[in-house]
Amino acid sequence: MLHEFEFRAPRTRAELLGVLADHGGLAKLMAGGTDVIVNLRAGGIKPRVVVDVKQVEGYGALTWSDTDGLVIRPATTINDLLRMPGLRERFPLLVACAHDLASYQIRNRATVIGNIVNASPCADMAPALLCLDARAVIASQAGEHEVPMREFITGVKRTVLLPGEVLDRVVVPASSVGARGGYAKLKRISGHDLGLVAVAVHKHGGELRVAVGSAAPTPVLVSGLKETDDAATVVAAAQAAISPISDLRCTKEYREHMVGVYIRRLLREVA
Amino acid sequence: MMRITVTVNGQVYERDVPGHRTLLHFLRQDLGLTGSKEGCGAGECGACTVLLDGHSVNACLVLAPEVDGRCVETVEGQAKDGKLSTIQDAFNRNHAVQCGFCTSGMVMSVQDLLVRTPKPSDDDIKEAIEGNFCRCTGYLQIIEAVRDASGRTEGKGGLKHA
Numbered sequence A: 001m002l003h004e005f006e007f008r009a010p011r012t013r014a015e016l017l018g019v020l021a022d023h024g025g026l027a028k029l030m031a032g033g034t035d036v037i038v039n040l041r042a043g044g045i046k047p048r049v050v051v052d053v054k055q056v057e058g059y060g061a062l063t064w065s066d067t068d069g070l071v072i073r074p075a076t077t078i079n080d081l082l083r084m085p086g087l088r089e090r091f092p093l094l095v096a097c098a099h100d101l102a103s104y105q106i107r108n109r110a111t112v113i114g115n116i117v118n119a120s121p122c123a124d125m126a127p128a129l130l131c132l133d134a135r136a137v138i139a140s141q142a143g144e145h146e147v148p149m150r151e152f153i154t155g156v157k158r159t160v161l162l163p164g165e166v167l168d169r170v171v172v173p174a175s176s177v178g179a180r181g182g183y184a185k186l187k188r189i190s191g192h193d194l195g196l197v198a199v200a201v202h203k204h205g206g207e208l209r210v211a212v213g214s215a216a217p218t219p220v221l222v223s224g225l226k227e228t229d230d231a232a233t234v235v236a237a238a239q240a241a242i243s244p245i246s247d248l249r250c251t252k253e254y255r256e257h258m259v260g261v262y263i264r265r266l267l268r269e270v271a
Numbered sequence B: 001m002m003r004i005t006v007t008v009n010g011q012v013y014e015r016d017v018p019g020h021r022t023l024l025h026f027l028r029q030d031l032g033l034t035g036s037k038e039g040c041g042a043g044e045c046g047a048c049t050v051l052l053d054g055h056s057v058n059a060c061l062v063l064a065p066e067v068d069g070r071c072v073e074t075v076e077g078q079a080k081d082g083k084l085s086t087i088q089d090a091f092n093r094n095h096a097v098q099c100g101f102c103t104s105g106m107v108m109s110v111q112d113l114l115v116r117t118p119k120p121s122d123d124d125i126k127e128a129i130e131g132n133f134c135r136c137t138g139y140l141q142i143i144e145a146v147r148d149a150s151g152r153t154e155g156k157g158g159l160k161h162a
Ligand SMILES: Cc1cc2nc3c(=O)[nH]c(=O)nc-3n(C[C@H](O)[C@H](O)[C@H](O)COP(=O)(O)OP(=O)(O)OC[C@H]3O[C@@H](n4cnc5c(N)ncnc54)[C@H](O)[C@@H]3O)c2cc1C
Pocket: A028, A029, A030, A031, A032, A033, A034, A035, A036, A037, A038, A053, A074, A100, A101, A102, A103, A106, A109, A110, A111, A112, A113, A114, A115, A116, A117, A118, A122, A123, A124, A125, A161, A165, A166, A167, A168, A192, A193, A194, A195, B042, B043, B044
C-alpha cells in the first residue's frame, strides 16, 4: 500500500508548471516512477500530489538534428533511447550506459531525465551525459534557463532544481558526435544491479575524459586529459578526483582499485 | 477517486480508483486477476510483469490512474478456450515451472520478447528475462522453453535439463 495522494497528469506544459506553482514542495513529479514509487512505498516521501509528466504535449518527442543535436524530453524512456535509429553510431557511450541500466522491463519505464534528477551517485546515464557535454534546460513559470550537466547534480540525490521547476529537456550537442567511448560497471551479479563502481572513458578530437560513478557523492567527470596520456597518468588523475566510501556493498579500497582496472581496460578497448 | 477505462486482455473495464493504487493491486484486488504476483513490490523480482500497450513493465511500479485509456495484458490472457498458449505449453513441456511464483511474470516478459524478436538468440532471451527472478529452476529450463517456443528446438520436445 502506498500512502494517499492525488494523481495529476497535466496535458500541457503551462498546466504542469501551474500545478507545481500551486502546490510548491507538496507536489512530486513522476516520470517512469521507478524511483518515485519505490520511495513512496518505503515512506521516504509523502507528497500530497503526484504529477505525471508523461502526458504533457511534446514531452514524448525524442529528436535529432545536425543543428540542435539530440533532444531528450521528460517521457523518453531508456528503451526509447536504445531503439532510436542511428544513435549507436552517433553516441556509442550513451548507448553503452543506457544498456547497463536496470532490467529490460524497468528500461521500458525508466526515463533518462528521471535518472538524472534522481541524482544517485550510481546513476548510469550521468557518466555519458557528463562526457558528452549535455545541457539541462530547466523550465518554470518564470521562464527557461540552461545549466551544463556538470553543474546539475550537486550532491547525493540533490540537484540545482528548485520547487516549481521542471527539467524540460536534456540536449546532447551535435559537436559531440564522433566521440568514441566505452562503459564498464562493476556489479555483484551479472544480471541487472546497481553499480558498485562504474567508469566511462571518452575520446574526442585528441581530448580524453573519464567519468566515474558510485565513487563520490556525485558522478565525477575528469576532463582535460589527452588521448596520448599513458594509463598511469589517467588512473592517477581519476583516483585524485574521486572520494569513495566503504559501505555494505564493498570497501573503499576495492572501489579505488577497480576504477584503475576499468580505466586501463577501457583505454585499450576504446580505440 | 478517479474514473478509469482500461482494456485488460481484450475486455474493457471501467472503475473508480484512488490515485495511489498500483496497477498490480488494481489487477489483483479490484479486478480479481491474481495471476500477476507480488514478490518484492519494488521492481526487483519481475513476478508482477504485465504488458502495457505491448511493452513489459513491472505492474508494482505503475499507478492505476496511469493506465486510463490503455491496454494491459496479463497471464490470464494467455490460454484461450482452455488451451495453453505456445509459451505456456513450452514452459510446461520443458519443465520451466517449479513453484510457479515467477512463471506469470516470466511468460509475459517472453511474450514481449517473441513479438519483438520471433527468433531470439540466447543473449536476447537472457536480456528479456534479466528482470525476472526465479528461485527454483536455475533458469536453464526457462531458456530452453523460450528456444522451444520460438521453434529452435522443434522435435526435441525439451527435457534436456529436466
Ligand atoms: C529494480 C530497480 C533497478 C534499478 N537499477 C538501476 C540501475 O542499474 N542504474 C540506474 O542508474 N538506476 C537504476 N534504478 C533507478 C531508476 O530506475 C532510474 O534512476 C530511472 O532512470 C529513474 O527514471 P524514472 O523515469 O523512473 O524516474 P521517476 O521515479 O519518475 O523520478 C525520479 C526523480 O526525478 C524527478 N523527475 C522526474 N522527471 C522530472 C522532470 N521532468 N523534471 C524534474 N524532476 C523530474 C522525480 O520527482 C524523482 O525525484 C533502478 C530502479 C529499480 C526499481
